[in-house]
Amino acid sequence: MRLAIRKTAWLCIAVALIAGCKQVDENPHWNPRSDYPAWAYDSPVYFRPSAEAKPVETVGKGIDVFYSRGDHFFVRHPGGSQLTGAARVAVWFSTDEGKNWETAGYFGVEQTHFLFQAEQDARHWVRFVGPGQDNVAKGPVPLPHRIHVVDRKAPEIAIAVRPSPWDDKEKKVPHIYKVGDEVSVGWAVRDINLAKDSIRLESCIGDVPFQLAWGRFRGALPKTGRRIVKIPPEAAREGAIRFRIEAEDKAGNVAAVMTTGLHVKRSKKSTGKQPTARPAGDFNADAPHKPARPGWPDAGSLIRCEKKQKLEWLPEAARNYNNIALQITTNNGLSWKTVAEKVEPGTPVIWTSPKQSSRFCRLRLIATDGDGQMILLAQSGMFRVSSPRKPTKIGPEKIRDFDGH
Secondary structure (H helix, E strand, C coil), rough: CCHHHHHHHHHHHHHHHHHHHHCCCCCCCCHHHHHHHHHHHCCCCCCCCCCCCCCCEEEEECEEEEEEEEEEEEEECCCCCCCCCCCEEEEEEEECCCCCEEEEEECCCCCCCCEEEECCCCCEEEEEEEECCCCCCCCCCCCCCCEEEEEECCCCCEEEEECCCCCCCCCCCCCCCEEECCCEEEEEEEEEECCCCCEEEEEECCCCCCCEEEECCCCCCCCCEEEEEECCHHHHHHHHEEEEEEEEEECCCHHHHHEEEEEEECCCHCCCCCCCCCCCCCCCCCCCCCCCCCCCCCCCCEEEEEEEEECCCHHHHHHCCEEEEEECCEEEEEEEEEEEEEEECCCCCCECCCCCCCEEEEEEEECCCCCCCCCEEEECCCCEEEEECCCCCCCCCCCCCCCCC
């Protein structure tokens, strides 16, 4: 009896001890992935860039400077990737040139690139802290291991033309320019990260957006300046000309501004009006027609498919270049195909029209300058390439009778 009571007492004590040691989860809904940033835990998958970013420049003692036009950029692991079992490498950054530093995160296991999200456009000094790194910050301002510049703004550009395109303050009466008139084109570009030799001056003859051929002037421009340009004869045929300034920064942001259309007095040949009567001595029906640009298609002309063409005309500017190519487009400039290379002034060029029919064909002559920039020498109006249709029978056809005769 005493034995039974003793066993029962020990059983009650054991149950009490077990019940007293039980722990209750005070936060059963805790989720580290949602409560902590992404760099606080190891992920099963990490992202890496499709192509390794290349430094735009190097400053100081071998410090590479990278540029990004987005608020996210990849920071490559200093050792290639984070090793398993080793202490994690931390990423520190400063946006005030080393005066204050913050922790951006840590590399996960086998992670090669840390995805950094910038809060503002700034020069981000980046330092690595961890095994194998120079963790001692020497001097009053620690130097960065790398610099990542976030620049999401395109360059600011201003352009002006003298004499003014308008003869009144209300800008209702356009100023009429003439061929040979000197036009002063002034500009000013402002950007702290402006790329070297990226400022270019271009011109477009005709009405925008129907004339998409922008010709680039040779040579790069300074941040501020002025250039004197003479109105070319081509502007008289179309009746308008525009100028454009284009600039690019080191992050790849491109900006361009253009002037309003400058009205140019049209030449007599461009009016398209024919005299109602001609002197009898000036007309010769047997004389062959000599076009002003032999072999150069006129706007609205028709060329048959797979037909050889002979181009005997080149613009005067072609004499200043040696590497001239003839190209054709069948989709109004979306893509171009080279049909003749090494075009030389005075030498006819033989090229073949496309196989497929198209109503949106153009020809252009291009060259490259010493800097490798493409120069547009001439571009034709839109013409048509078509295959001949089968002749249509006209008149009644004989129908066989019921006997097959």
